[in-house]
Amino acid sequence: MAKLSYSYYQNIDVNAVAVDLLGKYLFTSIDGTVTGGIIVETEAYKGAEDKASHAYAGRFTSRTQTMYEDGGLAYVYLCYGIHHLFNVVTGPKGIPHAVLIRGLEPVEGLEHMLSRRGMSILKSNITAGPGALAKAMGIDKNLNSADLQGDLIWVEDRGLGFKNEQIVACPRVGVAYAEDHALLPWRYFVKGNRFVSKPNKYI
DNA sequence: GTGCGGATGAACT
DNA sequence: GTTCATCCGCACT
Numbered sequence: 001m002a003k004l005s006y007s008y009y010q011n012i013d014v015n016a017v018a019v020d021l022l023g024k025y026l027f028t029s030i031d032g033t034v035t036g037g038i039i040v041e042t043e044a045y046k047g048a049e050d051k052a053s054h055a056y057a058g059r060f061t062s063r064t065q066t067m068y069e070d071g072g073l074a075y076v077y078l079c080y081g082i083h084h085l086f087n088v089v090t091g092p093k094g095i096p097h098a099v100l101i102r103g104l105e106p107v108e109g110l111e112h113m114l115s116r117r118g119m120s121i122l123k124s125n126i127t128a129g130p131g132a133l134a135k136a137m138g139i140d141k142n143l144n145s146a147d148l149q150g151d152l153i154w155v156e157d158r159g160l161g162f163k164n165e166q167i168v169a170c171p172r173v174g175v176a177y178a179e180d181h182a183l184l185p186w187r188y189f190v191k192g193n194r195f196v197s198k199p200n201k202y203i
Numbered sequence: 204g205t206g207c208g209g210a211t212g213a214a215c216t
Numbered sequence: 217g218t219t220c221a222t223c224c225g226c227a228c229t
Contacts, residue, residue, distance in 0.1 A: 043210070052210070054225090063225060081223030083211050100210060131211050174210050198212090 004155045009071030009090050009148070014097035017090045018044035019188050021099060022167060023160040025107065028153045030138035033112050037127060037137075038160065041103025041189035041196045043172045045087070047096040052178035055096035066145045067096035074153055076134070076144040083131025086139045088148065088155070102173070102187070104133045105195045113137070129197035166191050173199050 004024065011017050019042075027036035045053040047067070054077075055064045066075045067089055075087040075098050091097035104127040106113055113136040117126050127133040134140070139153070146152050169185040176182050189196040 045210075054210085059226090061226070077210090078224065080209055080211055080221080082221065085210060087210085102210085125212085129211070172210070177209085 002157050003149055004072075004157060006070075006072055006149065009088065010092055011071070012091050012095065012097075014046050014090050014099060015044045015186060017088075018042040018099045018186065019167060019169075021088065021101070021155070022188060022190055023162050025156040025158050025160075026101065026104060026137070026153075027108070027156065028137045028139060028143075029151055033109060033138065035106075035109030035112050035137050037104040037106040037108070037133075037195075039101055039103070039155075040105050040193040041101075041128075041187070043100040043102055043188070044186040045098045045100060046186070047091070047098075050178075050184075051181040052172060052175035052184075053096065053098070055098075058096075064096065067098050068094055069145070071097070072148050074139075074143050074146040074148060076139060076141055076146075078141065079131065084134040084140050085130045086134045086137075086143075100130055101133065102130045103128055103189060103193070103196045104137070105193060106136070124194040126195075128195045132197075162190055173197070 021039050021042050024039050048058045055067050070093045071090040073089040075089050079085050087098040087100045127136045168191050170187050171183045172187045
């Protein structure tokens with residue numbers, strides 16, 4: 001039941017955090033409705049030096065300013081005009097590192113997730129993919145810059161972890177524009193888990 | 204002020 | 217495999 005500490009998020013090694021977040025529990029409490037699940041897929045975005053990052057080359061705008069804050073905040077933004085994507089801000093203040101949460105295994109509040117997704121029975125795509133899981137968890141721009149030690153959205157360590165051989169590293173999804181950084185193996189997921197998002201050809 | 208295109212998902216053929 | 221929904225961030229005039 002331990003929320004991840006302030007110092008956990010301050011880690012300068014965003015890839016290490018992305019790997020370590022696998023097996024942690026993400027929760028939201030929206031208008032008193034609690035939903036949560038196990039993180040099974042992440043991607044690391046390495047701030048100013050990463051061409052796939054919104055903060056590449058130190059770009060600082062009203063959208064990206066959240067990423068420059070202290071690690072331990074939520075970075076939520078709208079993608080393709082339709083989908084909210086949820087990231088964990090990591091690293092010390094001024095370093096815009098972030099970890100995109102791409103896959104979640106539902107654990108708590110399943111009926112609320114189904115309702116938010118307009119589904120009647122559980123299918124793996126309920127939380128497979130960043131846009132899908134944000135919708136299932138009720139995450140939208142209201143949670144941008146939210147403190148992950150607060151009571152709206154948080155991450156817990158419940159002692160679950162995965163061995164190295166259960167974790168796959170492969171290129172990130174949807175970042176073809178990032179040129180030579182597009183093939184960096186900074187996407188991590190739990191091998192064989194059904195709540196990992198689709199492009200799985202690297203298993 | 205305008206124009207382009209995206210860290211996607213779902214519904215098609 | 218292809219299409220398209222749908223809107224704002226961002227670069228440039």
